[in-house]
Amino acid sequence: MVRVLIEEMEAYAKENKIPIMLPDGIEFLENYIRKNKIKKILELGTAIGYSAIRMASISKDIQIITIERDQERYQKAIENIKKAGMQNQIQVLNQDIMDFNTEEKFDLIFIDAAKSQYIKYFEKFSFNLIKDGVIISDNLNFHGYTKQETRIESKNLRQMVGKIKNYIEFLKENKEFKTTFIELGDGIGISEKL
Numbered sequence: 001m002v003r004v005l006i007e008e009m010e011a012y013a014k015e016n017k018i019p020i021m022l023p024d025g026i027e028f029l030e031n032y033i034r035k036n037k038i039k040k041i042l043e044l045g046t047a048i049g050y051s052a053i054r055m056a057s058i059s060k061d062i063q064i065i066t067i068e069r070d071q072e073r074y075q076k077a078i079e080n081i082k083k084a085g086m087q088n089q090i091q092v093l094n095q096d097i098m099d100f101n102t103e104e105k106f107d108l109i110f111i112d113a114a115k116s117q118y119i120k121y122f123e124k125f126s127f128n129l130i131k132d133g134v135i136i137s138d139n140l141n142f143h144g145y146t147k148q149e150t151r152i153e154s155k156n157l158r159q160m161v162g163k164i165k166n167y168i169e170f171l172k173e174n175k176e177f178k179t180t181f182i183e184l185g186d187g188i189g190i191s192e193k194l
């Protein structure tokens with residue numbers, strides 16, 4: 001049942017150009033959650049609820065708070081979560097990530113929202129991690145652009161790529177976390193709290 005819904009969501013995302021996790025990226029994330037017995041997740045960037053539903057499918061014990069500011073995507077996520085029967089596992093908040101404040105602690109924080117804000121997200125929410133918690137960031141390759149040697153013509157794109165490269169440097173230099181970079185999906189960073 002959920003498998004059919006997941007396929008429908010993949011088709012919807014493709015048709016409507018909604019960026020959802022790439023197949024090998026989401027599979028890696030699922031395996032990480034399974035292996036590390038992760039139970040409480042904060043997801044920054046819901047889109048239509050695709051990654052949230054895939055993560056929640058791993059175990060009924062998994063609880064997810066996920067944030068999406070776009071009204072249409074938020075509504076679609078609510079609809080999909082209802083179809084999956086996962087309202088008791090996934091809570092979707094329709095607001096800007098930077099306006100979300102909580103004292104709750106999470107095993108995993110998954111960053112998959114506005115690429116230019118990753119450092120801000122990391123700094124704001126690293127306090128919401130449990131002692132051995134992890135922050136996973138998606139899109140660190142940004143469609144291969146962060147690895148491109150030649151000059152990028154578009155100014156906007158160049159600035160965006162610059163911000164992701166700054167984030168990668170920020171992760172490498174961060175003494176409180178050990179980050180492993182994985183060449184799967186669109187490039188994933190696993191930042192484990194030391």
Ligand SMILES: C[S@@+](CC[C@H](N)C(=O)[O-])C[C@H]1O[C@@H](n2cnc3c(N)ncnc32)[C@H](O)[C@@H]1O
Pocket residue numbers: 019020021044045046047048049050051052067068069070073095096097098112113114
């Ligand atoms: C890459 S998509 C998320 C994909 C989703 N995690 C998945 O794989 O199914 C990023 C989403 O973050 C949302 N977003 C970006 N900046 C945001 C912000 N500051 N607050 C809330 N949502 C934001 C966008 O509207 C977009 O839908």
